[in-house]
Amino acid sequence: MSAPTAGLVLEGIDFAYGGARALNGVSLSVPPASIVALLGSNGAGKSTTAKVIAGALRPVRGTIVFDGQSIAGLPSHQVMRRGVVLVPEGRLVFAQMTIQDNLMMGAYKENRRSRVAALLEQNYTTFPRLKERRHQLAGSLSGGEQQMLAIARGLMAEPRLLVLDEPSLGIMPKLVQEIFVLIRRIVDNGMSILLIEQNARASLELAGYAYVLEKGQIILQGEGRQLLADEFVQNAYLGTDT
Numbered sequence: 001m002s003a004p005t006a007g008l009v010l011e012g013i014d015f016a017y018g019g020a021r022a023l024n025g026v027s028l029s030v031p032p033a034s035i036v037a038l039l040g041s042n043g044a045g046k047s048t049t050a051k052v053i054a055g056a057l058r059p060v061r062g063t064i065v066f067d068g069q070s071i072a073g074l075p076s077h078q079v080m081r082r083g084v085v086l087v088p089e090g091r092l093v094f095a096q097m098t099i100q101d102n103l104m105m106g107a108y109k110e111n112r113r114s115r116v117a118a119l120l121e122q123n124y125t126t127f128p129r130l131k132e133r134r135h136q137l138a139g140s141l142s143g144g145e146q147q148m149l150a151i152a153r154g155l156m157a158e159p160r161l162l163v164l165d166e167p168s169l170g171i172m173p174k175l176v177q178e179i180f181v182l183i184r185r186i187v188d189n190g191m192s193i194l195l196i197e198q199n200a201r202a203s204l205e206l207a208g209y210a211y212v213l214e215k216g217q218i219i220l221q222g223e224g225r226q227l228l229a230d231e232f233v234q235n236a237y238l239g240t241d242t
């Protein structure tokens with residue numbers, strides 16, 4: 001794989017729900033071992049972008065290349081096999097299954113039991129509170145803990161790119177900090193992250209590069225720190241942040 005095409009590159013992505021245009025020429029890239037943030041108001045098209053990347057939605061136009069190979073239009077299980085894993089909005093854990101069984105589901109593509117056990121152990125080291133409660137039903141976890149479970153389940157698939165759709169939504173600031181520390185650590189291990197967040201300040205502090213999406217179009221992009229200092233971004237996205 002040649003260096004210039006490594007990572008994820010979206011170019012000119014259009015998507016519409018029926019007649020309603022949701023993405024209009026979206027181009028963005030996530031280099032290897034980096035954190036890229038995607039910000040935008042409610043309804044801007046962030047989750048739609050995530051779903052298009054993950055193969056849950058098929059773009060009308062545009063290209064999606066991951067590590068030099070086109071993944072546009074591939075079904076989601078094939079996109080996952082190539083190493084792109086989406087942790088969707090809204091902590092979708094299986095409430096009636098134990099924490100451990102939820103994690104095992106994440107390793108669906110791995111059939112070597114020893115490898116699955118090693119992945120489990122790795123996640124339990126990262127998320128000690130999931131280990132303590134591994135035999136409890138996932139539905140008994142708090143919202144923040146369920147979000148951690150959702151991320152851990154994504155990691156069980158050994159992604160090379162993890163797309164996190166609002167991992168901090170509805171979570172108390174202390175847990176958000178914990179989740180963001182984890183995200184940092186994941187990237188230090190060589191994975192890359194596309195971080196979709198409403199918590200603009202925290203994600204801009206974390207991200208090397210960031211894009212702002214509004215009404216299906218990228219209206220602004222730049223280094224995280226540069227956007228933090230941007231007057232428009234401050235007024236539009238940082239006003240009520242803590």
Ligand SMILES: Nc1ncnc2c1ncn2[C@@H]1O[C@H](COP(=O)(O)OP(=O)(O)OP(=O)(O)O)[C@@H](O)[C@H]1O
Binds near residue numbers: 020022041044048
């Ligand atoms: N299944 C759907 N059918 C029709 N329209 C949809 C569907 N899902 C999303 N939309 C519309 O597409 C646009 C983009 O939605 P999307 O969920 O991508 O926004 P978002 O940026 O993730 O917003 P939020 O911050 O609220 O999660 C919105 O106008 C939304 O109403």
Ligand SMILES: [Mg+2]
Binds near residue numbers: 046047048089165
């Ligand atoms: Mg969304």
